[in-house]
Amino acid sequence: xxxxxxxxxxxxxxxxxxxxxxxxxxxxxxxxxxxxxxxxxxxxxxxxxxxxxxxxxxxxxxxxxxxxxxxxxxxxxxxxxxxxxxxxxxxxxxxxxxxxxxxxxxxxxxxxxxxxxxxxxxxxxxxxxxxxxxxxxxxxxxxxxxxxxxxxxxxxxxxxxxxxxxxxxxxxxxxxxxxxxxxxxxxxxxxxxxxxxxxxxxxxxxxxxxxxxxxxxxx
Amino acid sequence: xxxxxxxxxxxxxxxxxxxxxxxxxxxxxxxxxxxxxxxxxxxxxxxxxxxxxxxxxxxxxxxxxxxxxxxxxxxxxxxxxxxxxxxxxxxxxxxxxxxxxxxxxxxxx
Numbered sequence: 421x422x423x424x425x426x427x428x429x430x431x432x433x434x435x436x437x438x439x440x441x442x443x444x445x446x447x448x449x450x451x452x453x454x455x456x457x458x459x460x461x462x463x464x465x466x467x468x469x470x471x472x473x474x475x476x477x478x479x480x481x482x483x484x485x486x487x488x489x490x491x492x493x494x495x496x497x498x499x500x501x502x503x504x505x506x507x508x509x510x511x512x513x514x515x516x517x518x519x520x521x522x523x524x525x526x527x528x529x530x531x532x533x534x535x536x537x538x539x540x541x542x543x544x545x546x547x548x549x550x551x552x553x554x555x556x557x558x559x560x561x562x563x564x565x566x567x568x569x570x571x572x573x574x575x576x577x578x579x580x581x582x583x584x585x586x587x588x589x590x591x592x593x594x595x596x597x598x599x600x601x602x603x604x605x606x607x608x609x610x611x612x613x614x615x616x617x618x619x620x621x622x623x624x625x626x627x628x629x630x631x632x633x634x635x636x637x638x639x
Numbered sequence: 640x641x642x643x644x645x646x647x648x649x650x651x652x653x654x655x656x657x658x659x660x661x662x663x664x665x666x667x668x669x670x671x672x673x674x675x676x677x678x679x680x681x682x683x684x685x686x687x688x689x690x691x692x693x694x695x696x697x698x699x700x701x702x703x704x705x706x707x708x709x710x711x712x713x714x715x716x717x718x719x720x721x722x723x724x725x726x727x728x729x730x731x732x733x734x735x736x737x738x739x740x741x742x743x744x745x746x747x748x
Binding site: 468469473474518521524525526528530531532533534535536538539540542543608609610611 | 662664665705707708710713714715718719722726737738739740741742743744745746747748
């Protein structure tokens with residue numbers, strides 16, 4: 421199956437330079453092309469970069485989600501630059517930054533241990549996007565993550581697809597599942613003091629009808 | 640301050656053998672690392688830059704490593720295990736004075 425065309429929004433040269441600095445000299449478009457080529461020939465400047473690896477994972481996840489989405493909805497989204505697809509692409513650009521340094525405790529007097537903010541946001545996205553029907557549009561850690569013990573609020577903006585909702589399940593129930601998954605990851609992967617996980621559903625999208633049943637003609 | 644090659648080469652394998660570590664990323668300044676990588680790629684006799692930075696200061700050695708953590712491991716625990724592995728490595732390598740061991744988790748999963 422061919423990868424769907426992913427629309428890109430325009431950005432200025434300064435942003436481009438900053439993006440290339442974050443992504444070891446590459447752009448999101450380069451990474452998209454790399455996926456189109458099946459990651460061949462392999463490029464160590466991409467494969468060995470944590471920012472590029474994170475962006476590739478998210479682009480692949482977005483592609484997988486788009487394959488499930490109603491094609492007419494994708495066409496409508498692709499026609500504009502402010503739809504949820506464009507929003508997600510934009511956020512991939514921004515969130516490949518290493519971001520702030522989140523300290524970890526240690527008994528050693530010489531230890532200086534930390535997580536990057538980008539690593540935490542990446543793993544939160546993985547948890548969220550792992551729930552059928554959820555696509556994280558934006559993810560932010562509000563509060564001073566550089567200060568141990570500071571109260572942090574995780575703010576998520578998500579798109580919800582009907583395919584991920586169990587029969588009769590409400591959006592509230594789906595977001596509760598998301599909140600639980602995100603909280604579990606935060607407890608396992610960080611030492612942050614979480615005050616709240618705020619979730620805003622910004623988009624609802626339709627899904628592709630199930631494949632034609634037996635006996636119906638395929639192309 | 641000077642760059643030190645003290646056992647830095649062997650540290651790669653040592654850190655990658657720590658349970659939960661699935662990648663090692665350059666810990667040096669990005670531009671320096673990119674330039675060094677390009678030079679190494681163009682000139683076969685030049686070794687690629689070591690991802691671990693070991694700097695010798697008056698107060699002792701300062702070691703920095705950036706790691707990726709496998710998804711089924713807790714990043715804080717892995718980070719502490721890498722710190723312990725580095726400390727143990729240098730204890731076996733003559734036990735020099737160490738002023739800092741900086742381990743940063745750059746990616747999880």
